[in-house]
Amino acid sequence: MTINAAVGFIPTFTIHDRLRKAREAACLEQAELAEQIGVSRASISAYESGRVAKPRRIVVNAWSLATGVPVQWLITGIAPTPEDDGAPAAGDRGSAGLPRLDSNQQPSD
Template identity: 45%
Template structure:
């Protein structure tokens, strides 16, 4: 089966499910499932893909790429020091706030490492990235909603700390790590919450050296499936 449309339709019919059953599982319309099966929609979003795979009992990797094991949960465990083929090993840093800041050092500490499927990284960012410079950070709070929600995991490029208007960064201010957007305005630097864009924290350019930029946020990912992530 060469396309995701073929695999989705085959997996659904083999389970004797209706398009409406998949729609209910993924929180979308039956028309959206029909569009996927007809190839009108080329690829589901991660938010749709993982519920579909769970309902169908198949691996998300197989469903989206046609590679790997079809059935969910059939991959073999590996030793802690090994990285499974097709996965990237990322360091997970301490939590960052999108709301009240989380207390951290100048750069959130590394708590653990996890292996994330390369296809999942490409789906989230449109490309693969180097774990040497990109780390993961769990966001707490909803001040960056709807773009970043409480519990989302963000990719943070710790080598990209150059000031950029409109960029979303991990800032460390007075020992607190926060995820916010940076807007450059005539009266200074605005640290903006997307949920309350009209109420930024304004920092005078002369005092911006008190703010440490730990890295730029590249995108978000939801790590909700054993075929997507393996803890090491």
């Protein structure tokens, strides 16, 4: 049996693992997170243990906001890059072609 030492062991994490890791990284207890996102502590436990097969998107979005962890990572395990953050690409004026406006506009005379 040959083991490629350069690659090493890469553990796989489920969405349930990532939800728990996000909560722990935010230093939140299950009850604290439950209160912040408006679900019961038992629901948090069910999401983290895998008793809920597919977490609802609204719960994942709230979990993301409460823990500061990107939704994309919670769902897929892939960290977002600046290229896929939803912002228009440099030089791209968006699909509507709207002009870029100064955030501190002064009234015209």
